[in-house]
Amino acid sequence: MNENDRDQMKKLLQQALPPVEGEREPGRDLWPAVLRRLDAGPAAPPWFDWALGAGLLGLAAFFPASIPVLLYYL
Amino acid sequence: METGSSGILNEFRQGNVDAFESLFRLHQRAVYSWILRIVRNPAAAEDLTVETFWRIHQAHARFQPSHGFEGWARRIATHAAFDWLRAARHESELPAELAAPATADPAISAEIRVKTAMAFSRLPPRLRIAAILAVVEEQSHKDVAAALGISVAAVKLRVFRALRLLRKDLLLQGITP
Numbered sequence: 001m002n003e004n005d006r007d008q009m010k011k012l013l014q015q016a017l018p019p020v021e022g023e024r025e026p027g028r029d030l031w032p033a034v035l036r037r038l039d040a041g042p043a044a045p046p047w048f049d050w051a052l053g054a055g056l057l058g059l060a061a062f063f064p065a066s067i068p069v070l071l072y073y074l
Numbered sequence: 075m076e077t078g079s080s081g082i083l084n085e086f087r088q089g090n091v092d093a094f095e096s097l098f099r100l101h102q103r104a105v106y107s108w109i110l111r112i113v114r115n116p117a118a119a120e121d122l123t124v125e126t127f128w129r130i131h132q133a134h135a136r137f138q139p140s141h142g143f144e145g146w147a148r149r150i151a152t153h154a155a156f157d158w159l160r161a162a163r164h165e166s167e168l169p170a171e172l173a174a175p176a177t178a179d180p181a182i183s184a185e186i187r188v189k190t191a192m193a194f195s196r197l198p199p200r201l202r203i204a205a206i207l208a209v210v211e212e213q214s215h216k217d218v219a220a221a222l223g224i225s226v227a228a229v230k231l232r233v234f235r236a237l238r239l240l241r242k243d244l245l246l247q248g249i250t251p
Binding site: 005 | 098099102104107110114116120122124125127128131135173184186188189190191194198205210211212229234239240244
């Protein structure tokens with residue numbers, strides 16, 4: 001991909017995904033939600049995160065060649 | 075946007091909730107706007123702003139007042155947004171009211187724009203986040219590198235790889251950029 005191709009891709013991407021204009025305000029006061037979050041403490045990872053992690057470890061253990069592919073997508 | 079008050083920063087570091095609220099009021103817009111630039115979804119950006127300030131509070135003892143609050147908060151916000159991008163495939167569709175004024179190039183059809191946005195959403199999140207900040211939002215490579223906690227060279231490499239993969243995907247769909 002040469003410099004001209006890169007410039008074309010940048011132009012196309014900017015057309016496809018218009019930038020956010022200026023600084024934005026949240027639609028609601030978020031401080032009460034922050035206080036609730038502080039009271040709630042850390043969220044426990046859902047069970048499927050553990051299952052996914054175990055699956056990936058198993059895959060890496062039985063098929064070491066998959067490790068670079070997994071690292072690429074992390 | 076510096077707070078200009080080392081007293082508040084030091085009190086925050088000690089775990090003072092009033093100082094934390096002052097910093098929240100001062101920086102929430104900047105944090106929300108930064109996250110919105112990455113996730114392009116106002117509801118998700120609000121939730122991630124809450125998550126970011128929760129993480130900030132959890133890490134208050136590690137905060138270095140001499141390094142300033144904004145850059146630190148931005149880095150934590152970027153990681154929270156990255157975790158969100160990584161958790162699931164999300165479209166990068168921005169609500170019309172948030173988009174910059176339309177200066178649509180007539181040579182690029184609406185269909186090509188949609189296909190480009192779809193192809194972009196299929197990129198690995200670590201490439202997508204670098205490209206959206208550096209190319210779409212036109213942030214400096216230095217700022218993107220600081221937010222992601224990587225080098226400027228790594229940002230340039232990720233942007234290059236994102237554009238190359240995007241071009242390859244579009245060529246497979248018969249679109250020649």
